[in-house]
Amino acid sequence: MISALIDLTPADDGGLAARLTSRLRELIATGSLGKGRALPSSRRLAGDLGVSRNTVSYAYEQLAAEGYVEASHGRRPVVTVDGGERSAGTGAAVARGRSAKPRLSPWALNLGQTDWPMSYQASLKPLRPGHGDFREFPNEVWARCLRRSAVRATRRELGPVNRTRLREVLAHYLATSRGVRATAGQILILPSAQAALTLIAATVLAAGDEVWVEDPGYPGAAAAFRASAARVTGIRLDEQGMQRMPGLAAPKLIFMTPSHQHPTGRLMSLARRTEFLNLSRSGRTWIVEDDYDGEFQYDSRPVPALQGLDAHGRVFYVGTFSKVMTSEIRLGYLVAPPALASTLEIAQRHIGLIAASHIQEALAEFIADGHFLAHLRRMRRLYRARRDHLVEELERQLGGMLSVEVPPGGIQLVARLKRGRTDHAAVKRLVAAGIETRALSGLALGRPRDHGLLLGFAAWRESEISAAVRTMASCF
Template identity: 65%
Template sequence: MILAELLALKRSDDAGLAAQLTQQLRALMASGRIRSGAMLPSSRSLAAELDVARNTVTHAYEQLVAEGYLRVAARRRPVVTDDIEARFAKALPAPRRDAARKPLLSPWALQLSDTDWPLSYQADFRPLRPGLADAREFPHEIWARCLRRSALRRRFNDQTVVNRPSLREALRDYLEVSRGVRAEADQILVLPTAQAALTLIAATTIVAGDAVWTEDPGYPGAAAAFRAAGANVVGVSLDQWGMMRTRATRAPKLIFTTPSHQHPTGRVMPVARRTELLASAEPGKTWIVEDDYDGEFHYDSRPMPALQGLDREGRVLYLGTFAKAMTADIRIGYLVVPPSLARTMEIAQRHLGLIASVHVQEALAGFMADGYFLAHVRRMRRIYRARRDHLAAALARQLGEVLTAEVPPGGMQLIARFKDGRADRDAVTRLVVAGVEVRALSSLALERPRDHGLLLGFAAWRENEIGAAVRIMANCLTGKRAARGQRDARTISE
């Protein structure tokens, strides 16, 4: 350390050079820049470096020795005393007792808890964690070629184009054919995640105190985004067709729904209910957010057209993600907005910094244009359907006396409800300890939980892993020793 570089003496200062030097050296020791036991330059050397008289440095050193911050010996350079940190710690004012209880945070931030969404899962992926795609089945080599081609052949100097036209056009064509979405390319925003899209929606449509309706039980990330914007989030109950009609006399500012596969139940909203929902949202007063988070995976019938495609009044914002159809680390979501919102929301997207990598966008556009995306989705649709059926059969065989599985027509997870009405969170804790990672249905409730059960993922797990996990579940939930228990534990850990 060159001490002179940390000092700045002003000859015009009325305090004088010696007083300035004393004060600045004391401050450097208080801040920890000069530590206990440090040896300072000699008065002759420091005076030469600062271009001041030697007496100026000598007077400063003598003052600090008198205060107990330095010690000197004959013909030796000054040394900082050993307990300098403790001396300054005693001199600092004690922290206020209420400082920890009243941090400078927003009311929303003060209510955050890691027991809520996002989920505090273990670092290791373990069956039967819901909501995951199987990254082992993804064509990583092909994707790597697309990324490399994007990085080598493209130059992205125009920083104002945050939504790449090539991906917008590829998405428009794909969504029109596969999901019945009606939109122009400039209505599509590309974002880092689906959650980023919810944040953008909340920031641009919600005023503090606005009412927002969400499904109950439902996707907790939506409630988190809307509450962060100051919304009053109200849970709407479900029936066998998804979100029920409500008798509320006052329309909300926004309605959030997952009609293609209700999260978490997997129920599909029929066209008649979708039409009713659209009719209840008066143009200019209520927006509808349609989250089609895993709409690529329908197994038992052709998928219903998106709610957005039925809308003729520009009320629906359509939300999707590539994290389910590809892998979670792709980190690309998209939002289709009504024409009246397109310009404003793209400006807001830039202001909030919700911008996806342009290289990944171009790589994804190429991945879709070359047919790899559709080929992968078709292949995974067959694989996931077989895994769904395998899980349902294993649950009926091993746990039929305890659980009733609801087999969804699509998606990546299913619900199994307890027949005896037992608390699901205790069961989840036992299963996690045993090596099976599931989600408690009651934890997805906005209001007081009405249902108890387990949310089980099947998409990311091969059939031998599913079988091993269900046998471990049987051991935990029935008390009966299923066969192959030790081998099952090894299969889970591997």
């Protein structure tokens, strides 16, 4: 009986008649109601479905108008198309596509290997790690830069994908603030740091290449390298950061966050930096330095980037504006090794990882006019105080449960669970209570050795931090 195939439970679309039309259309398109099949009379179907006859008549008329059925007065409508014959793009093809399992490319299949929750989609709750305080961003100043840039756009010629002015101011800023040695031509402006990692993987990695990443580490990096079918090995950390594993042959690429290890916040020692740079000198190993929040160092003068120590052009330097400004801005950059700059730029255009020109121009002005550094200075003071406040609150209210590692910089910290608890259960309880945190064990590549919570402090005012820690204390 056809009525058994029809479920008219309200969905998000219009009225009953529209739902009935849509369901019948789908049954015809998928071949469930084959060509030549006579549909029930409108009176009969209306009775079976418990709807008015007008509703069914409307559906039949609509299907006739669309060519799915032939209806003549006084006779039952007859299906005129065969679901199996219809061409691509029609309802039938779409419906078949839905039921058949799509065959994916090797790249897409490799995406599934990493369970990596993208954090910038849902609404922000305390104490989600990885964010600065958007409320402190000078929106009015930024809006003026954007406006001026948009107005100038009508007079601008179609320029290069990486805007010259932004490359120049960025080269100057990176040299003076982070010790990065690069010409403007080595800098690619991208929609995110993640885009830089994908671009690097696409450009230098072949299937089966060995890649070392920090363990625990940033899951987005492992995801980008695995998608390129690289073999990703997690390298353990000690107090000096990532350590060279004796007995392991030099890999094709090493990914690291030396200024502020993600997630532990540790600073890589100069001895370690030199050791890895020496390894890369053979010419077979690339280093990717992700300086995602290297601007935020609180307890000493910022340690310069490792890239500045590289005399052999083996380091890719990756940065993002999503921590220093706001993640909404969707801008990052890549300083390419000189020998790869033009190949990477071609790859950038092929993949289409191009940031909007007027935003690039606005950012160039924002930096050149001193607004960027002023904001950074203010945020350094604010975030340092917030870090200290979170540490104090955790020690005061949860000192028996958690041991806090005070990071010398960054926007988040790790609090390890005492007494052999597992972090996933704690995270679940906290999330249910409105506290967003990440399990340290979830950032491990292999078997997790440590259990703890990754807690953000930069995005939250001191009163919000105190309230959040009170809630945490009630959950333990």
